[in-house]
Amino acid sequence: MAPTYEVPAKQWAQVTEKTGGPVTYKQVDTPKPGPDEVLVNIKYSGVCHTDYHAMMGDWPLDRKMPLVGGHEGAGIVVAKGELVEDIPLGEHVGVKWINGTCLQCSFCQAADEPLCQKATLSGYTVDGTFQQYCIGKAAHVSRIPKEVPLDAIAPVLCAGITVYKGLKESGARPGQTVAIVGAGGGLGSLAQQYAKAMGLRCIAIDTGEEKRKMCIEQLGSASFVDFATSKDIVKDVQACTEDGMGPHAVLLVAVNEKPFQQATEYVRPRGIVVCIGLPANAYLKAPVFQTVVRMVSIRGSYVGNRIDSAEAIEFFRRGQIKAPFKVVGLSELGNVFDMMKAGKIAGRYVLDTSK
Numbered sequence: 001m002a003p004t005y006e007v008p009a010k011q012w013a014q015v016t017e018k019t020g021g022p023v024t025y026k027q028v029d030t031p032k033p034g035p036d037e038v039l040v041n042i043k044y045s046g047v048c049h050t051d052y053h054a055m056m057g058d059w060p061l062d063r064k065m066p067l068v069g070g071h072e073g074a075g076i077v078v079a080k081g082e083l084v085e086d087i088p089l090g091e092h093v094g095v096k097w098i099n100g101t102c103l104q105c106s107f108c109q110a111a112d113e114p115l116c117q118k119a120t121l122s123g124y125t126v127d128g129t130f131q132q133y134c135i136g137k138a139a140h141v142s143r144i145p146k147e148v149p150l151d152a153i154a155p156v157l158c159a160g161i162t163v164y165k166g167l168k169e170s171g172a173r174p175g176q177t178v179a180i181v182g183a184g185g186g187l188g189s190l191a192q193q194y195a196k197a198m199g200l201r202c203i204a205i206d207t208g209e210e211k212r213k214m215c216i217e218q219l220g221s222a223s224f225v226d227f228a229t230s231k232d233i234v235k236d237v238q239a240c241t242e243d244g245m246g247p248h249a250v251l252l253v254a255v256n257e258k259p260f261q262q263a264t265e266y267v268r269p270r271g272i273v274v275c276i277g278l279p280a281n282a283y284l285k286a287p288v289f290q291t292v293v294r295m296v297s298i299r300g301s302y303v304g305n306r307i308d309s310a311e312a313i314e315f316f317r318r319g320q321i322k323a324p325f326k327v328v329g330l331s332e333l334g335n336v337f338d339m340m341k342a343g344k345i346a347g348r349y350v351l352d353t354s355k
């Protein structure tokens with residue numbers, strides 16, 4: 001028999017009350033699931049740079065306010081609506097950025113649900129995972145096998161899915177080289193592990209000794225270029241490839257505009273530049289002549305669909321994804337945002353919602 005759960009009327013949450021923050025740790029009402037929704041007791045939530053952008057109002061996309069952010073939530077289904085038949089109470093699930101979509105439009109029909117115009121976004125247009133109890137559409141929560149630890153899988157639910165999808169979009173094939181720009185952060189650290197599991201060689205680009213060490217010694221990148229000390233990024237990145245012609249693909253997961261202007265210069269002829277990071281007010285710029293005669297492609301990649309999500313979790317379950325993360329209490333989100341703003345986080349912070 002499926003277990004039953006007692007759900008408290010009030011719960012702890014981190015709430016953004018106005019653009020620019022800060023977040024306030026306080027008790028709020030526990031939400032109730034609608035007919036096609038589940039209520040998830042979030043045990044752990046990763047902190048993605050997107051959550052910081054959401055608090056700051058960095059993007060030309062409306063969000064709810066006040067807002068409970070967070071979209072890397074891992075937990076247990078403790079209640080569900082009457083239409084939910086295939087998810088038993090007690091199931092381990094993940095709440096990701098795409099909280100729900102219409103399932104009817106041409107994008108949803110083609111399994112391109114991140115492009116659904118009616119998509120609801122966790123921690124952005126609906127309250128997210130920086131709380132103890134969070135709502136997800138049953139059709140969109142990700143199943144997490146019971147043997148997978150909920151703290152370590154949390155960052156996979158946005159960062160992992162997104163870079164896994166981005167690597168697919170990069171067209172890079174086993175044996176080829178991909179540059180990861182922003183390699184020391186949450187997306188970047190996972191990108192190196194997925195790339196390695198996919199048989200790719202990585203050039204990590206970020207700054208500082210701690211991140212260099214993590215990328216080379218823990219995450220298995222072949223080389224590291226420090227963007228802050230390099231005198232010529234283009235030359236230095238190209239020098240990391242055997243023939244000096246540059247990487248076959250570039251994954252841009254940095255939070256600054258500058259590398260978005262540089263990547264087309266060092267990518268290999270016929271290479272693909274995949275834009276994933278979303279710095280505020282940023283533009284892409286590339287020289288037309290070199291882009292044409294070197295046959296360079298530039299594309300965007302946005303989270304992943306449900307099967308990308310399931311595959312990203314399965315890579316983790318098989319033991320192929322080991323990226324460093326630090327666990328602190330939900331009450332400490334404000335400090336995590338401060339470190340994030342300063343670029344001081346190597347890997348990911350994960351919040352324990354019980355503290």
Ligand SMILES: NC(=O)c1ccc[n+]([C@@H]2O[C@H](COP(=O)([O-])OP(=O)(O)OC[C@H]3O[C@@H](n4cnc5c(N)ncnc54)[C@H](O)[C@@H]3O)[C@@H](O)[C@H]2O)c1
Nearest residue numbers: 048049050182184185186187227254256276277278302303
């Ligand atoms: N497209 C998507 O679907 C998607 C999904 C999730 C996150 N994002 C975005 O991806 C970005 C990264 O998120 P995160 O959580 O990994 O952030 P993070 O703060 O953990 O990491 C960002 C890293 O970029 C590095 N960086 C800054 N300037 C750089 C430069 N000039 N060159 C190289 N590296 C540089 C920083 O040192 C840091 O290590 C954010 O903008 C986030 O909103 C996009």
Ligand SMILES: [Zn+2]
Nearest residue numbers: 102105108116
């Ligand atoms: Zn749709």
Ligand SMILES: [Zn+2]
Nearest residue numbers: 048050158159
């Ligand atoms: Zn995210």
